[in-house]
Amino acid sequence: MATDNRINFWRRNAKVPGSVQPVYGAQHPPLDPRLRRTYPKDTKPKFNNIKTKKASSFHEFARSTNDAWDIDDEEDEEFLGTFNPAVSIPPGLHTTSSIQNQQHQAGDTESAVSHRLAPPTTEGPNLQDVQEEDTEYEQANGKVVKSSSDAHLNTSSVRSTLQKQQSLPVRPIIPLVARISDQNASGAPPMTVREKSRLDKFRQLLASPNTDLEDLRKHSWSGIPREVRPITWRLLSGYLPANKERRELVLKRKREEYFRFIEQYYHSRTDEHYKDTYRQIHIDIPRTNPLIPLFQQPAVQEIFERILFIWAIRHPASGYVQGINDLVTPFFVVFLSEFVTEDMENFDVAALPLETQRNIEADSFWCMSKLLDGIQDNYTFAQPGIQNKVKALEELVSRIDEDIHNHFKRYEVEYLQFAFRWMNNLLMRELPLRCTIRLWDTYQAEAEGFSRFHLYVCAAFLIKWRKEILSMVDFQGLLMLLQNLPTIHWGNEEVGLLLAEAYRLKYMFADAPSHYKR
Numbered sequence: 001m002a003t004d005n006r007i008n009f010w011r012r013n014a015k016v017p018g019s020v021q022p023v024y025g026a027q028h029p030p031l032d033p034r035l036r037r038t039y040p041k042d043t044k045p046k047f048n049n050i051k052t053k054k055a056s057s058f059h060e061f062a063r064s065t066n067d068a069w070d071i072d073d074e075e076d077e078e079f080l081g082t083f084n085p086a087v088s089i090p091p092g093l094h095t096t097s098s099i100q101n102q103q104h105q106a107g108d109t110e111s112a113v114s115h116r117l118a119p120p121t122t123e124g125p126n127l128q129d130v131q132e133e134d135t136e137y138e139q140a141n142g143k144v145v146k147s148s149s150d151a152h153l154n155t156s157s158v159r160s161t162l163q164k165q166q167s168l169p170v171r172p173i174i175p176l177v178a179r180i181s182d183q184n185a186s187g188a189p190p191m192t193v194r195e196k197s198r199l200d201k202f203r204q205l206l207a208s209p210n211t212d213l214e215d216l217r218k219h220s221w222s223g224i225p226r227e228v229r230p231i232t233w234r235l236l237s238g239y240l241p242a243n244k245e246r247r248e249l250v251l252k253r254k255r256e257e258y259f260r261f262i263e264q265y266y267h268s269r270t271d272e273h274y275k276d277t278y279r280q281i282h283i284d285i286p287r288t289n290p291l292i293p294l295f296q297q298p299a300v301q302e303i304f305e306r307i308l309f310i311w312a313i314r315h316p317a318s319g320y321v322q323g324i325n326d327l328v329t330p331f332f333v334v335f336l337s338e339f340v341t342e343d344m345e346n347f348d349v350a351a352l353p354l355e356t357q358r359n360i361e362a363d364s365f366w367c368m369s370k371l372l373d374g375i376q377d378n379y380t381f382a383q384p385g386i387q388n389k390v391k392a393l394e395e396l397v398s399r400i401d402e403d404i405h406n407h408f409k410r411y412e413v414e415y416l417q418f419a420f421r422w423m424n425n426l427l428m429r430e431l432p433l434r435c436t437i438r439l440w441d442t443y444q445a446e447a448e449g450f451s452r453f454h455l456y457v458c459a460a461f462l463i464k465w466r467k468e469i470l471s472m473v474d475f476q477g478l479l480m481l482l483q484n485l486p487t488i489h490w491g492n493e494e495v496g497l498l499l500a501e502a503y504r505l506k507y508m509f510a511d512a513p514s515h516y517k518r
């Protein structure tokens with residue numbers, strides 16, 4: 001009898017202090033430490049009517065503490081309205097509609113991540129569709145199964161949820177983190193008169209017998225049109241000559257030279273001397289932009305392995321260092337864009353002619369090599385280039401924004417703890433790939449763009465989050481913020497503002513830091 005009373009007690013009391021409520025799906029995700037709210041002592045919300053006293057034992061503490069996942073009555077109804085019966089029905093009890101639900105979910109698995117990340121729209125789901133998706137339950141094998149009539153009980157809570165969604169502000173449609181295409185790609189609004197004029201100017205410069213590289217850099221600083229970005233990057237990186245007549249000859253010679261390196265060195269990847277280098281490259285390649293299907297294709301990963309291995313054995317002073325794998329991706333995407341105009345994220349590279357694949361690979365290798373020639377001290381032993389740049393950033397921020405600098409000191413945050421990655425990966429882990437490509441338009445137009453100007457971009461990037469940084473009052477919260485800055489919705493406009501601020505800082509603090517200019 002006592003056992004029955006105890007069981008009935010738990011059934012009647014869904015909310016028992018210290019109990020763990022069942023959590024299904026993503027209705028209540030794990031609590032992020034960054035989202036914990038602190039309250040003044042007299043305004044902290046009370047979660048129960050029990051007068052709290054200092055606990056002298058764990059049991060007293062447990063009795064005086066409510067569960068963090070208590071669900072209100074209205075939330076219970078909404079939770080049941082969105083509960084997926086296909087997950088919990090035992091085998092053999094699935095009705096026709098539940099089987100259809102499972103098939104529908106299986107078909108949607110591929111796009112589930114993008115749906116969760118997509119900005120809210122003005123149109124919510126149809127109420128009739130919501131009700132139809134609620135699977136009917138009946139009495140089966142002596143077990144009570146939910147009836148379709150229960151779905152109508154949740155209509156008011158569903159309608160309330162939809163009204164909340166519809167009241168949210170409408171965000172402009174900007175590609176999310178896994179989108180490569182910039183805002184000038186296919187599907188964007190028609191090109192403006194100004195954009196068309198800029199494109200015509202670029203074509204005029206590129207068509208001249210001897211391209212004026214200074215003029216090309218000046219026009220490239222504020223962004224390069226997608227249609228002419230590949231040839232412009234080849235010129236600005238120093239891979240191609242300014243003389244138009246010589247370009248085809250140089251391209252042919254450099255591409256052949258790269259594949260001679262492949263024939264000469266690539267077979268040695270299994271040798272004792274190089275196997276550790278190749279192994280590390282082989283491990284890192286699948287981690288490169290894992291959310292973008294393009295980079296998970298075997299053909300693409302093989303291209304990256306060859307590029308990185310050949311570069312490593314031709315630069316023994318540094319060899320391969322983790323982070324260099326990221327630096328290949330912008331070049332590869334830009335040169336691939338000459339042959340792909342839509343849905344590049346899912347394009348099958350193996351469908352291209354073999355000669356085209358080889359040309360993209362060789363061009364990516366040479367342009368990445370030109371970039372790394374200017375920052376190779378970032379990747380030599382102990383990475384002194386990065387150490388110096390992080391120290392320079394600390395000195396620069398102390399002059400630009402003393403409040404942020406002192407805030408870091410107060411909570412013992414070292415610049416090396418967050419800025420090492422900014423320097424090692426050139427902010428590629430902080431920005432979507434489409435933003436990196438736009439950023440590199442300017443880096444290649446700037447003198448010492450990847451080395452010296454990058455310092456001012458990092459400073460501007462840090463200052464942009466001033467309010468969020470100063471609001472964090474603990475070490476862990478600060479580090480988590482700095483390592484997960486919310487740039488998922490960034491596009492060309494945000495990058496343009498960042499670069500403009502970096503340009504301002506460069507000329508306001510051109511003499512600082514002094515040790516960095518040596």
